[in-house]
Amino acid sequence: xxxxxxxxxxxxxxxxxxxxxxxxxxxxxxxxxxxxxxxxxxxxxxxxxxxxxxxxxxxxxxxxxxxxxxxxxxxxxxxxxxxxxxxxxxxxxxxxxxxxxxxxxxxxxxxxxxxxxxxxxxxxxxxxxxxxxxxxxxxxxxxxxxxxxxxxxxxxxxxxxxxxxxxxxxxxxxxxxxxxxxxxxxxxxxxxxxxxxxxxxxxxxxxxxxxxxxxxxxxxxxxxxx
Numbered sequence: 001x002x003x004x005x006x007x008x009x010x011x012x013x014x015x016x017x018x019x020x021x022x023x024x025x026x027x028x029x030x031x032x033x034x035x036x037x038x039x040x041x042x043x044x045x046x047x048x049x050x051x052x053x054x055x056x057x058x059x060x061x062x063x064x065x066x067x068x069x070x071x072x073x074x075x076x077x078x079x080x081x082x083x084x085x086x087x088x089x090x091x092x093x094x095x096x097x098x099x100x101x102x103x104x105x106x107x108x109x110x111x112x113x114x115x116x117x118x119x120x121x122x123x124x125x126x127x128x129x130x131x132x133x134x135x136x137x138x139x140x141x142x143x144x145x146x147x148x149x150x151x152x153x154x155x156x157x158x159x160x161x162x163x164x165x166x167x168x169x170x171x172x173x174x175x176x177x178x179x180x181x182x183x184x185x186x187x188x189x190x191x192x193x194x195x196x197x198x199x200x201x202x203x204x205x206x207x208x209x210x211x212x213x214x215x216x217x218x219x220x221x222x223x224x225x226x
Contacts, residue, residue: 019067031085056203058196060222061093068221086220087133106184110143131189161197171209186212193219
């Protein structure tokens with residue numbers, strides 16, 4: 001934790017070049033990794049992954065490629081302090097794209113959990129940090145538990161992904177069906193979405209057990225789903 005604070009202070013007082021155009025970032029726009037022009041462009045490169053016959057609408061704040069891919073891998077495996085940047089990007093995306101709809105709803109937020117073994121190895125849960133950074137919504141801590149670790153799903157076929165995830169998650173027994181959930185929206189947060197399989201598995205479990213009116217899946221970064 002002390003090391004995280006040192007890293008954060010060094011980050012504040014260091015000179016950064018934009019990860020996209022490589023010019024010095026001189027604007028104070030709440031983050032120091034992208035200039036204001038490239039930050040706006042990142043937020044506008046949004047692809048909805050929803051399909052007419054999809055069981056779940058999945059969205060992401062920016063494309064998982066180039067600078068975003070590099071920064072997300074740094075965040076996921078090495079640099080916890082980048083949670084501030086990714087939380088801001090998610091927050092700005094949700095504010096721009098969802099504020100009008102969500103302002104009329106009771107909204108809860110939860111995250112896709114890491115398996116305990118990976119949590120012990122990395123020392124932090126990257127999706128949980130992102131969800132906690134979205135302070136405008138009521139956070140449901142440890143809503144889901146990951147009881148079986150899985151390999152990366154991107155190279156597998158859809159049926160194989162579903163089979164691999166079928167018993168990977170369970171609902172935290174501390175949560176029960178609440179009548180208020182039937183009038184509420186749950187935003188499920190993850191760091192990356194590529195296949196959408198993890199989101200769909202988690203959302204299915206939440207809807208069946210807790211009965212939310214709607215579940216919306218949003219990742220910080222992603223790509224078009226196959």
